[in-house]
Amino acid sequence: MRFTFWEDFLALVFPSTCAVCKRSLYAFEDQICRFCEMKLPIADYHLMPFENDLSQKIKGLAKVGRVMAFLRFAKKGSSQKLLHQLKYKNRPNLGIMLGKRYGRLLLENGFGSEWDYIIPVPLHPHKLRRRGYNQSFCFAQGIGEVLGVEVVQGISRKVDTSTQTKKSRLQRWINVDNVFEVKQQELFSGKRLLLVDDVLTTGATLASCATCLEESQPTSVDLAVIAAGN
Numbered sequence: 001m002r003f004t005f006w007e008d009f010l011a012l013v014f015p016s017t018c019a020v021c022k023r024s025l026y027a028f029e030d031q032i033c034r035f036c037e038m039k040l041p042i043a044d045y046h047l048m049p050f051e052n053d054l055s056q057k058i059k060g061l062a063k064v065g066r067v068m069a070f071l072r073f074a075k076k077g078s079s080q081k082l083l084h085q086l087k088y089k090n091r092p093n094l095g096i097m098l099g100k101r102y103g104r105l106l107l108e109n110g111f112g113s114e115w116d117y118i119i120p121v122p123l124h125p126h127k128l129r130r131r132g133y134n135q136s137f138c139f140a141q142g143i144g145e146v147l148g149v150e151v152v153q154g155i156s157r158k159v160d161t162s163t164q165t166k167k168s169r170l171q172r173w174i175n176v177d178n179v180f181e182v183k184q185q186e187l188f189s190g191k192r193l194l195l196v197d198d199v200l201t202t203g204a205t206l207a208s209c210a211t212c213l214e215e216s217q218p219t220s221v222d223l224a225v226i227a228a229g230n
């Protein structure tokens with residue numbers, strides 16, 4: 001690893017901080033400090049990807065294969081802090097770093113040639129303009145870089161669903177149904193797809209995207225998120 005004088009200078013004036021504990025980072029640390037990295041709540045969904053509590057949530061809603069999460073989500077835990085920094089603190093590189101980290105875990109566990117395309121859940125254009133980046137796309141980029149799989153932004157949103165947080169599960173489901181469309185259907189025909197998002201809560205958004213992708217007749221649709229669970 002080589003750092004230019006300019007990069008060192010910038011780091012001195014604007015030190016980057018750990019996305020979890022806020023400590024200033026050393027040049028060899030990327031987005032989080034080595035202590036927080038060692039304590040990341042890494043989940044083991046990749047060990048039982050077809051049958052787990054996440055797949056139970058999705059399978060009634062959409063036809064999917066594997067359903068996996070990189071981290072276990074816990075309120076006030078490090079995964080929540082990471083997601084907050086990723087979504088609201090202008091840290092797209094954090095998403096890429098998490099994607100690379102997850103990509104390496106998947107590679108080590110035999111997932112090196114399981115997918116033809118990685119597709120991020122799209123952000124509504126209004127939110128994209130405000131945030132400047134789609135955090136799910138950043139996560140997808142990181143995974144794609146490590147696994148050598150192309151990331152395609154193949155799904156687009158039709159309407160804004162930003163008011164859905166206070167609605168019931170059924171209302172949410174109705175709200176997200178039919179809001180996505182696949183732009184390049186022929187591209188995904190007969191392909192093995194990995195659909196990625198930042199979090200899995202009710203699973204409604206991912207299920208809606210997966211259902212939308214089904215119309216392209218892919219061989220399989222697997223799901224992966226940065227964090228899930230309670």
Ligand SMILES: [Zn+2]
Nearest residue numbers: 018021033036
């Ligand atoms: Zn830290």
